[in-house]
Every structure is written in structure tokens, then in C-alpha cells.
Amino acid sequence: MDSSPTQASRERYPPQIKYIIGNEACERFSFYGMRNILTIFLVQYLLVRHVPDDATRQIEAKAVFHDFVSLVYLFPLLGGWLADRFLGKYRTVLWLSLLYCVGHLLLAVFDDNRQGFYAGLFLIALGSGGIKPCVSAFVGDQFTEQNKGLVKGVFALFYWIINFGSFFASLFIPLTLNKLGPSVAFGIPGVLMFIATVIFWLGRRHYTNVPPTGRNPHSFVRVVRDALFPQQKVAGAKSWLDHAASAGHPTEAIEGARAVFRVMGIFAMIPVFWALFDQKASTWVLQARTMDLMVGSIELAPSQLQALNPLMVMLLIPLNSFVLFPFLERRGIQITPLRRMGAGMFITSGAYVLVALIQLTLDGGNKISVLWQAAPYLVLTLGEVLVSATGLEFAYSQAPREMKGTLMSLWNITVTIGNQLVSLVARLNFFTGMAATLFFYAGLVFAAAIVFALIASRYQVRDYFMPGTATPVPDRTVPSSNPVGGERKAL
Template identity: 45%
Template structure:
């Protein structure tokens, strides 16, 4: 009797269908990612050509590119810092729907500012600031909003929904990286920045149209039992620590014991995450420094197609989507059969190494350019391929490691910290380029030496990681 009842319950549970809100969320995400990556695809080359070296003077090119790189990486640093702010504001005060909708409206004004003020650096910079706050402010809310739409009757469909969600992200990225550079080359910057703005407006309208179909999770108010508050209390009460206790244990006098243990788990993960900003410092150059390098390459593929400099970066999401199943179903099982367990830490180490190798290729390309050569775009395509392999091993594995090694109460915190690692990495590159632009100590990083510097940094970081990884303790929280 009990068995039949269980079977009926299971059958009832499996009857669920996709929530009606999902198509609106997917449409919103595809259009928003088109707007963000479309704008970003031409940003580096536009800043040099329009503001920092409009005359194309070779003497000014190094400083112009450094200024462009500094601005782009500061933009990305802010965009990936804002998810933490957006997530807290949504969870504590306004709820996800209001944050996504109102910040999206602000986001549209950012794009409009870029399109209207293509000749005014101050106003253009303001537009970038607004877009960074908009893109980052909604980032953590949108992905979490997908999960909010499911209940017990259809939770078995959540994995498929997230697969479609990430497909929408990559579809928006690929399409915009192909077409926005064409618009820029053929009819100018105003339209090239305007079209992403139109797509962002469409994204906002699509999201608004689904307003009555969303599951709205109300804000919870300020939660004192969080990572920041518990850490602050521990640091300001170290004198109360007893012998044999962790420095965080003093917080148990004021905060929930389970949450304090969760914060301890976060710090264990941070020992791994300490190496992640260096990875992102290199990775994000494929959408900035590599694009500027592409202008100096022979972009004729020999296959009847010649790339625009801003289009080569489209290969990153294409390679990524193509090789994720290859790694999942071929590469990892192959090494497992050889008796080499593909643990998260080993994958991260291999990913760091491959990222460094991609920069070896880029450095050699730049060495040839510095010597007066014009290397084939195929060499940069090879670098994009190796970088995509590194990204699969680092980005996907890093998120998995963060999820499995942090308790349920701290999983959102870990997502925010992951985005912060992207921000820190880009901030570091921005500071390097700012120093170069001002003729500081790092101005000696000219041409290939710039890329060799980051190559060496990644190799050194990989060696240190491999030495430390064996001593890192894993505590899994799954189920």
C-alpha cells in the first residue's frame, strides 16, 4: 500500500512542465547578452581609434592601447563587482524582479549614452559606468531567478532549463560578436553602439511582459548571519579566542553556530580562489588586448573569408560550447581509465597551465609583429582554442568546487566571491595598463614583453598552486 502511494506521488511529481516564465527569462537573457557582448566586441578598438589615437600616429599607439586596455578592464572589474551588490539589494530589500527590471531600464540609458556621445569621452565613460552597474547589478539576480520558478512538481526539469539559459547566453554572445563589428565597419560607431541598446530595450520589454508569470520570492530583510558580519565580528573580538579554537569560533557567541562553520568552509575555498584572479587577468585580455593585436594580423583565413579584427573573439564561445561535451564525455573518462583521477584541483592546475600556454602563443605572435611581420590569424585562432580548453578546466571546475565545498547557506556567497575574482583580476590588469599609460615603471612592458609578463605570472602561479593544492583540505556539502 505504501509502495503504491509512493509510486503515485512520484508520478505526480514528474507531471510538471516548464514554468510559463522561462521563455521570458531566456528571451531576456539572450537579448541582454547580445547587448553586452556586442558593445564590448568593438570597445577596445573604438577607444583607440576615436579617443586615444584618432590620427593613427605610430608613436602614440603604445600609450593609446594602454589607455584603452585600462578603461576596458576597469569597466569589466566594476561589472563583476556589482553582482555582490545587486544580489544583496535583491535578497534584503527589493526582491529579484524589481532589481532586474529597474536596473535594466538604467542599463538601457547606458547604451543610449554610448550611442549619443560617441565623440565625447566624458559622457561615453559615464555610459560605460552605467552599463557596468546595470550588467553587474542584474547578473546574480537573473540566474537565481531561473531556479525560483521551479517547485517539487517540475524541479527535475531545472537542469534542462539552465542548459537553455546558458545556451541563450552563448547565442547572444556569438551573434553579436559576428554582426556588431560589421555594423561598426560599415555604418559607424553610433549604430554599432545603438543596436546593442535596442536589444537591451527589447530584453527589458520581454522581461516586463512576463511579470505576471514569475514566482516572486520576497526579500528577507538584512541577514546578520552572513560572511561579512561574521568575519568582522571575529576580527574585532580576537582577544576572546580560547586556546585550540579557530579564529572564527569567537563569532559563535553572537551568531548561529552552523553559519559560522559555513564561513569556515568559505575560507577553505578561498585558499583555492586566491589563484583565480590571475587566471581572469589573462582570460579577459582575449576580449581587449587580443582584439588590438588582431588588427596587426593577416586576417585572411585562406578559406574565402577574411575576419574583421573584432570578430576573431567569437571563436571563444564557439570553442567553449563545442568542447565542453568533449571534456565531459571523452577527456575526463580517458584519464580515469588510465588511473589518473581528474579531481577538481587537478583540473584547475591543468587549466592554469593551458591558459599560460595560450599566452605563449600570443607572445610569440607579438614577437613576430614587433619584428615587422604580419602573422596569420590562424595562430591567434590556435591561442583561442587553447584558452577555451583552459577556461573549461578552470571556470566550470571552479564553480563546481565552490558549490560542493560550501554549505547550502553559503552557496550564494561563493557565487558572489567567484564574480569578485573576475573583478580583482581585471582591476590588476587595469592598474598595469594605467602605469604603462602614465610612463611608469611598467612602461618597459612594450610589445611582446607585455604578454610575456603575464605568461610568466601565470606559469609562476601554476607552480605555486600545484605545490599548495596537495595540502588543501576538501569538505564537501552535497545533498
């Protein structure tokens, strides 16, 4: 066996990777720890003094929670811009992490003050969202041509650590809120975020730092702007985007923008999925609050059932990849990415039918065990795996390298739009009772799944194997160039 230094370097991860992985593990624990108790804290602690009516508190709590999640997935635009244009990835992550720590401190200190607490939520959204696009790219920067084959393994490790951290945060922080109160429950995630920042800082002398790239003269926004308002019309243009050539944009940039618009059609219905998925930390928690929380001699916290989601994700992805999908394909059923996503949206509708039926039982005066929520959690997680773990991976393969960052930003924006939909519906308070709201969302995502299937049936899949090139192919499983995979929680 070749034991040369070059061969050895191919078999080992760069030593600085341990600092980034350690940072990610602690940061994700801190984020999911505070996020998963947020709704129940708002209803049972913060808003009690200001909003006497419990039903009104639930409406405000849902709106605040989903506004917060919306910001978390909007601020990656700012973080990516700062890193690319001015600061570089390392300084962007470090400085925003410090603001992130301050946000956690405000949550722990102002647990009885709305203004102070909401300021903390804003800083956490800014920090968490801002570092989101930087960390994954920063990991990739640490690899060279000699060891680039190890990149996929690193991101697989990231994925498992994230779900592992989310599982234990969801399991223990709700209990901490019940037993020790909000200051400690929010303080522990704050300590973990501080540790995450210190770990990241400790690796400062070892990182490979790619300098900021500065302004991209052929970005998606500039191409679209110059196509809409061209300096002059391009003779023989086949579409409006071709007029961007008059501003000096190369063919590759124009084709990249065209590819983004194609994928935007696939993205159009995805916000409805996120509107349902993220309510497991709001509406589902509020439902659990009214159920029997005793399991034998152990009393669960209403937020604790959320631990089922990351646990089930870790089980379902290998089960789907190595058992279910091969089984279906052996029987001639082709499992393409678009079919997975469409199936996932239909399945998500089923999860909401289940929680709506649980709510009808509760409304009928029956006190049933919170463990009944395990079934809809399983169905919802299957929907997540099919939509989220497939969607970004698929979209990433559908545009050239120069536009992949744009597609990741658009994917994050679908989460923002979905959560704003929930916030709007909560504030308008259209429906009488939780059951009616749950059935509304079940019908909404079912209708969105039908529209998605119609759009997908007309979509021509393209494989971008090299920058600036694309090959139309039949709708099939597309090899991904995205090392992160598609799982939304990933980074």
C-alpha cells in the same frame, strides 16, 4: 504511463521560464556585442581626437576596458544586496535593466565624447553586474518541489543560449562597426537590451516572486566581525572564528564562515587567470589589428576572432565530458576538480607563449594572417573550460547553503581583481613592446599555477550534501549543488 496533472507538471517547464530565457538571450547578445568592440572603438574612434599617439591610445584603451570589466564583476554585490534586503529579484532586475538601456543609449549618442561615453559604460556595468546574481536565483524561484528536477535542464539551456548569443554578437557587431560606424554598432546592442527588458516585463503577471529576506544576522561579514571583536572570549575555542559564538551565532554559521576561508585559499591565484583570459578582448584584439585580416576575399574585423571563444566552448565542454575525461580515467588518471583547475592555468600560460611568438613574428616585419590567432584561442578556451567551468562548481560544493552566495560573490571579485591587475600594468607601462608584456603574463600565470598546485595539494575536500553538514572526502570529482554550472559567462 501516469498522465495525472502532477506527473504532467513534472515534465513541463513553468510557462514563465520562456520570458526569462528570452530576456537572457537578448541581454547577453547586447552585452557581448558592445564589450567585444570596446577596445578597438576606443583606439580607432573615441580617443583619436584626444590622444594623437597610437601607442598611448592602446594603453588607455586597455585600462578603460579592464576597469569596465572590473566594475561589471563588482556590482553583483550591490545587486544581490538590493534584491535580498529591499527590492526582491524581479524589481531589482527590471529597474537595473532600465539603467542598462540608458547606458547603451549613451554609448550610441556619445560616440565622440569621452565623458558621455564613459558614463554609459558605468551604467552598463551597474546594470549588467547588478542583475547578474539575481537572474539565476530568479529562475530557481519559478520551480516547485514537483518540477525541481527540471532546473538543471533550464540552466543548461541558459548556458547554451548565452554562448550562442555571444558567438553571433562577436561575429556581426565588429562588422557593423567597420561598415556602419559606432552609433549603429552600439545602437544594435542597445535595441537588444531594450527588447530583453520588455520581454522580462511581459512575464510580470506569471512570475513567482520570493519576497526580500531582509538582513541576515548570521552573514559571513557579521560572523567574522564578531569573531574579531568578540563580546567575550569563548573558553576552549579551537580557532579565532569560534569566538563569534559569544554574539549568538550558531555553530552552522561559524562553520560556514570557516568553509569560506578554506575556499579563499583556492581562489587566491584565480585572479591571475582572469587577468590573462579577459585580455582576449583587449591585447589580443590590438594584436589582430596589426595582422593580415584578409581571409580569401573576405576582410575580417580585428574584434571578430573573439567569436571563436564561445564556439570552442560549446565544442570543448561536451568533448571533455564525454571523450577526454572518460578516456583518461579509463587509464587510471584521476581527473579531480582541483587538478582540472591547475592544469587549466598551466595551459593558459601556453596560450600566452603562442601569442607572444606571434607578436615576435610581427615585430620582425612579417605580416601574417590573423588566422594564426586561432591556435592560441583554442588553447585559451581549453584553459577557460578547465578553470572557469570547474572552479565555481567546485567551490560551491565546499560550503553550506547559507554561504554559497558569499562564495559566488568572492568568485566575481576574483574577476575584478584580475582585471584591475591588467589595468595597473597597462597604466604603469613597465614593458617595451607587446611581446615582452605577453611573455610577462605567460610567466605570471605559470608561477600562479605552481602556487595553486601547492595550495590544492594541502586542501581537504568536503562535500556539503545538506545545509550545515560536511563530509571530508578524498580529492575527487565533487557532485555540484550549483545548477548554473561554473561557466563564468553563464549569468
